Amino acid sequence: MERTDYDKYLRLEKFPLIWCPGCGDGIVLKAILRAVDRLGIDQNDVCMVSGIGCSSRTPGYVDFNTLHTTHGRALTFATGVKMVRPDLHVIVVTGDGDATAIGGNHFIHAARRNIDITVLLYNNWIYGMTGGQASPATPMGKKASTAPFGTMEHGFDIVALAAGAGASFVARETVAKPILLDRLIERAILKKGFSLVEVMTPCPTTYGRRNKEGDGAAMTEYLKVHSVPMARADKIPEEEMESAIVTGVFVDDDKPEYTAEYARMVERLRESKVAG
């Protein structure tokens, strides 16, 4: 396999990365670059949009058109970009808190609208940047700075949420399988419609420490051991399924995409105007 020239896509003068040792966000970053590289997309044709949080710092390091917005709102800005410039590849990078708590409404509606935006949702089960508060994805019983005795809330099944809201492409992978990850990102970018790749990634600093799950390597190993490819999911015992992270492609549909539908309407109006 040809090696990706990562430097071509990176703003190296912005290094070092702000991410902590053991964080998985850098693995996602490289996977995105491999996918873009393999697809041969011109850097000028990519617009990467993010919200607030650790994952949302990704755009600062990549040499695309980059937009770091307000907390939870990346998809709204991205919608504006995409509607005016449907030719651009609009990629949203976001986290579990950013996308499903404060940005939950935008997340479901962008999926429902089926607008051609690729969402890479880094799920580390926690608000990392602000110091480890519980997020909607924090598994029940796990500790966070705002859940010192363990959270009593049910964690979101983000894949089910996106699928239920109408996304065209929905997938999940972990940073423990980076090669599978970049293939999924590639498919997500190619998909005409709203696509989501949920990437499970460790936060040793704020989640691992508090929940005694070890360092980044140990947490990545956990993700590897507990990930179950979809094809095998119905073959493993029920008690193992409780802690399983099912990976793979959950939805891959072809249905009308919003910017294409809009263009069709404009064309139709133009024709009827010409016809008088």
Added chain:
Amino acid sequence: MSTGLVTPVRVMSGNEACALGAIAAGIRFFAGYPITPSSEIAEELAERLPLQGGVFIQMEDEIAAMGAIIGASLTGAKVMTATSGPGFSLKQENIGFACMAEVPCVVVNVQRGGPSTGLPTMPAQGDVMQARWGTHGDHDIIAVAPFSVAESFDLTVRAFNLAEKYRTPVIVLLDETVGHTTEKVRLPETVETVDRIGPDAPPDKYLPYRHAESGVPPMASFGTGGYRFHVTGLAHDETGFPTNNPVEIDKLNRRINAKTTLHRDDIVDFDAIHCDDAELAVFAYGSTARSARQAVLEARGKGIPVGLFRPKTLWPFPDREVRELGERVEVIIVPEMNLGQMAHEVEWAARGGCRTVPFGRVDGQQIRPTQILELIEKEARSR
């Protein structure tokens, strides 16, 4: 630029005129969310924009509409959203983003009674301070306030031009009365339009937040000409990337807060009626200025030397003009549909040169000409 709106004299509402003003100014993207009393603006553009190849989108909430117009503007499009009080509150965070990231955009707020859900179908002017200070942190803002249907068209065009010229959000403060009043107007066949200044350096030399002498850095568009730049709401240096350098942060904050000071003479716009020989004055804006004009004309008919000062731009505040006026008159009466938000500004600007008499109405009813006339007569008698 041709407005493409060549029409005979016709009857329309202030909201419709606002939408048509946006078309004339060259709007390419509108995002909105239904809210009374502004929805007609969205409805009008939902029909007109696709016919002209522009984009209309109804978003899932007010916050999303504000975010969408900022994203669209960064691709080079002229953009607008429209809302009313509660929605204006929701938009504030992203308005701050547009201030910080210097993204041209127009935000229409058809004011209704507040606070909270308040009076959805009744007029108020309670958002003038929110227009100035609604989002957190020090920031500049431009706000215009039309007093008629025709002016709703004119000032919407101007709002786009100012937004583009100064890379800033511009607030169009209609009120329910202006928005829903229908009257005869003849739209101009051409209007002057302004486009943002594009980059003056090749991509490798381009600084999206250069501290230009004008205070306004040239602006590239996402996806055009190979300008791959970074936009963030974080404090940033000239390159657009986040910085913790106190010198750079200070420079940025001072520059983005100095734009309207630097260019205030270009921005500030007002109408003064019978002010030259006035001994009393009325300061009024928006639909209240309609009542005030009537009252002033009637008072003049009774021989009272009163004038009307009517700002079309509320922010930046016409402080110099009010100060000069205050030096010439004994009193400035400030009727407004709030509890004295602008009266404070007038008093501050007059700096003791004259008395300020606030008159506030917050019952959802229009201030009537007779009420203002009574105030004028009372002040005239007590001289």
